[in-house]
Structure formats: C-alpha cells, structure tokens
Amino acid sequence: MVKRLGRVDYAPAWEAMQHFTAARTDDTGDEIWLLEHPPVYTLGQAGRPEHLLPAGRESGIPLVHIDRGGQITYHGPGQLVAYLLIDLARRRLKVRELVHLMEQALIDCVADYGLAAERKAGAPGVYIDGAKVAALGLRVRNGCSYHGLALNVDVDLAPFGWINPCGYEGLQTIRLKDFGVDEDVAAAGERLLGHLQRLLPPVAVPADTPTAPANP
Template sequence: MDTALPELPPAVAQPTSPAGHPWVLRDWGRVPWPQSAEAMQAFTAARGPETPDELWLAEHDPVFTQGTAGRPEHVLAAGDIPVRPSNRGGQVTYHGPGQVLAYPLLDLRRRGYFVKELVHRIEEAVLRTLAELGVTAHRVVGAPGLYVRLADPFGHARLPPAAPGEDPFRGLGKIAALGLKISRQGSYHGVALNVAMDLAPFGRIDPCGYVGLHTVDLASLGVVVEPTAVARSLATHLIRQLD
C-alpha cells in the first residue's frame, strides 16, 4: 500500500485537552466512506512519535461496512447500497446521512492505555453527549456501543444485567456503534452516533451481527437536533475523556 498521506481537510481547531495533550480537529463534512478510511490508514502508517493526536468528524454517503469478524449472512439484502470491507473490528453496520462519525486517531503508547480502556472512554463520551440531550444510554456487556430503553429512553434507572439465557437486547435499541483498528500502537476508525437518519437500511442487515437488533436515532426518540451540534458536543466530550 502507498502510505503517502492524502490531502486532508484543514484543521478547524487545535484544542488542548484538560490534561494538556494537543489535538488537531478536522471536519470532513459529507465524504464517501472509502476516502476517509484510506486517509485514516495512511495517516496512521505515516505518523511518528511527535505527531499530535487527531479527531476527525464526518458524515458518509450510504454504505454498509463489514468488519474483520463479519459474516456475509448478516447482510440480508444490500440492494443498491454498496458493501465495503473494513479492517476495523466487529461485523456489519450501516453509515448514512444524518449520522455523526467521530474518528479518534491516537498514539496509545503515548496515552498509556490499551484497547479495552479506549472503548470504555469513547463510550463514556457518547453517554455524556446523549445525557446533555436528556437521553439515558446504557452499555451491554460484550456488545460495544450504546443502547437505549425503547419504552423509556429518558429514564435514569440502571439497566439490570440479562439473566442466563435471556436476550440481552430485549427492549433496547442501539443508538451508537463502535469499531476500532490498532496498528503500530495507533488507533483509528471510531464511533457512529445516529442523529436523524433514514433507519430503513438497518433492516437490510443484522446490525453488528445481532439478528433482530433494533436500531434507533435521536429523531426517532423525539429529540430534534442538528447533527452538526451533536458532532461539536461529541468532539468536546471525546477530547476530555480520551486524556
């Protein structure tokens, strides 16, 4: 692969985290998924010990991406939406307009933590972003991402662990999906937060490999907000949580 770094959108900010870590924040706007995926891979291959960590925000044209654990039977009826292989972890998911993508490109050696903690920190940033909008999201053990109670997305009751043999997703809808790639101690890919989407394409797949998993967005929960506002909030929380 040619690791020459492609042209990147200009930095919209160069924030410093509360712990003093420098960041570069870039907003790709709406961009085809393969373009940003190839740019992330090239950036990670080219970065050196002094390269600042970056956070990329994006929105994508409709696409199904199939992670390294993906199985073709989980793509039920792709139709006119392309299916692209991805080197992130996990299985199939959908990206499309009205969804906020946040891609933290981190030097994990410099940060001093490993993948499990990185996942937890990204999830925490999403939890706090949603909480600002009044939505209570939950983690499900063994299923990265964030989920809401379909019957009470604004309630604050804790989510009890599923009993043995019980469907862990019963009564839940997935609002954010997470998938990462680590190369040379650098992380890329990231998290997708559903804001105001056409949710129908999720019915053409088993989202993240789970048969019948319900998918929601903020709009379907009755929360009317612009994706750009959610992206700004998520970026702020990610920079704080990833210190």
C-alpha cells in the first residue's frame, strides 16, 4: 500500500511508523509513505550533538533525537521523504540489500532526469559529482524496517550548511533544482515510487500455502 501524506510534522509521522511496526502481524501488508516535513533536524541513535553547528542551534529549527541509524540530517519543504515499512523476511531481504535497493531506486530516478548519480563507499546515500542529493536511514525491529530516504528536489539548502550533514564536515549538499529539474515533490515521488516498486522483490509465498488444482 502507498500512502501519500502531504506535509506532516516529523514527530507524529515517526510515532505512526513506530506504532505501525509494533502492531504488525504476519498478515500486515507492507507500506510506502510519501511525504514532506516542515523544517526539522533529526539526530540518529549514534549521532553526535556537535554535528549541529552554532548556526543550526541558533536557527530555531527543532532538533529531534530519533531511533534510526546515522548522524544528523535536515528535512524541510521541497524534500521528498519516502518511508519504507517492509517485512524483510517475507521479501527475503537483508538490511544491506534493502539499503542497496533504495540507493539503486534513487540512482535510477535521478537518471530519468539525465543525471548520473552514484553511491559512495562507507557513506550511505546518493551523490552527484561527490555532492549529496539523497540521504538514507533505517531502523529494523522484529525483522521489519521503518524510516527510509530523503531526496532533495527543491528544498532550501541553507540549513544543511548549519550542520555536518550525516556527520561529514564540509559535505556539499545539492538538489535536483540545481540541475534544471522542475518537477515538484509529488511528481518526483511518483517517479521514485515506480523504481522502488520495480526493485522490491515480491512477497514470498509460504511453502505450505495450498495451490489451486490444475485444470483437468
């Protein structure tokens, strides 16, 4: 199921992901949520507070300590956020494979605009000429993922300059608009969604599931 949520405050969306994941059963379908957030900094479990620079602390942008991996990042209007609530075992996926799949979906999405994006060893996310255009961060609980990815479409880049993005001092952050891409977040979301759905393996059918009898 795909949910297109529009612009949602960060904390309620995070709490909804946690509640959804905690309440899952074997019959709960996977979901992908597409949305934007108002301006917010989020700091992952191992995040170091010093990566929020003085200008960021003085900016008035709230900082939320959250339960995904990774360091600090920024979310704001004009940035596409996709949360992947996936039962990994049911799709026979390992965490590393899901991360690789998310990066590939982003690379393929960016390629649709005629741009060459790539991975960077040891630094999850997607980059164009060494500058970061998309970030990733996941949490897995009881074999099910939540959180996801963020693609900079037409987001204000100034708040990225007030942090060490993802813990890397001086890391340049860019957006699709800088390359002449004029699609809005909703359109970019549909484009990325198509690539995610194409790359996600199907739900595995349990071995003891009865099959329909063959036609006589």
